[in-house]
Amino acid sequence: MSSAELPDPPGSKRRAKSQRKRLSRDAIVGTAFVVLDERGYDGFNMRGVADALGTGPASLYAHVTGKEELLDLMIDRLAAAIEVPEPDPDRWQEQVKAVITDIYRAFLEHPGLARANLGKIPSGPGALHTIDRFMGLLRAGQLPKKVVAYAVDILPLFATAYAFEQGIFAERMTGEDATRYLEELDEYWRALPADRFPNIHAVVDALIDPEEDPEARFAFGLDMLVTGIAAQRGPRRS
Amino acid sequence: MSSAELPDPPGSKRRAKSQRKRLSRDAIVGTAFVVLDERGYDGFNMRGVADALGTGPASLYAHVTGKEELLDLMIDRLAAAIEVPEPDPDRWQEQVKAVITDIYRAFLEHPGLARANLGKIPSGPGALHTIDRFMGLLRAGQLPKKVVAYAVDILPLFATAYAFEQGIFAERMTGEDATRYLEELDEYWRALPADRFPNIHAVVDALIDPEEDPEARFAFGLDMLVTGIAAQRGPRRS
């Protein structure tokens, strides 16, 4: 965030940096976050990370088996940073929503990571701890074991998928371009022939609202999910 | 599916094929499906498609602006093939689930496409038609406009994300490897210290069931979503 974005001041050499700080997994992961945030998922590559560390790409492979492991390490660091409260049985639904929203926001800050996280079963130490504590909230809801097992799978998937989708926007266009694009999309949909697209025509007013908080859609979906999960309470004993 | 998977019979030359069939967008898209299914998302590239067509990669660019457009065309063809029934107000929830399940299965047949679809607002002609008809089902549920707008966004996202996640497995390991991997994962979780991971420990029996139909999890999540959506019925007029 801070100094890594700036060009080197005159007189300082990249070499100096690399000699001061020796390479380490932690340093690599930390720098990788900076590079990912600056360049996005598509622009993120081993060469860029090495460059930001003042070394060559080959040097990274002494600490990390490859790009995939590096992304895994980043995901685990992100997962470990999610804070999960002590379960309060009276407020478990709110607590669950709060944690999933935090996950969503964390991935939204690093859109590329959401993409990398999709399709992975988390197994790093940081993620495991967070998962266990998150399960505590679900169990406070008196849900059957099987529902807990499903919910712990589905809820983070939803957060990840939504952050990824949302992140595509943020990555591709700035705020101004985005609203303009949404307005064009709105126009396009309104211009569709009503006879061939009667349903789009009927609800077109509700489809796009450029003023809308981007998180509102996410919150709505999350609410649907948690409502559906809570409805599973009771029917089966476990 | 049929002849494109077979090697060339002896005596036939690639050239013959390319001269018989001229290149076209449709031919390229069709061949792209074969290549994607054979090689997966990571192995899918323009060179491979060109090769399967008996030509060089540069030739594709006369018909398609690039890899991204080619993937968009594939997605649109897939979306157009989804059949949506006439709305039956008494069975709208079942109908919605059936369509979303079809989308899930379609993406599961071509796992790479799910990845490509994430983060895209569908705008091809085939997708638009399917979306409009799908909205018809939601409107039969008497849902407020805003809920229809959210649901039409969230439900396909869920199907896509889940198919993508599921597809990673299918792409990386065959049935035998998958069950073995799940068994190892089961063992690993059971071996976690109960004091540090009390909640995982408590529900570990329900977490992994190698016998379980992989679609059961998806169906469960979809059920939660639709239940949550249906609960939005009525409160607001629209």
Added chain:
DNA sequence: ACCTGAACACCGTTCAAGT
């Protein structure tokens, strides 16, 4: 208009050689 060979720019990873 459509196709092609060749090349450009870029990237993950490996390897032999250095310290």
Added chain:
DNA sequence: ACCTGAACACCGTTCAAGT
């Protein structure tokens, strides 16, 4: 043990030249 320069294999895309 850690780091590095150089190279390999691969890929999306462009371009000038052909038909």
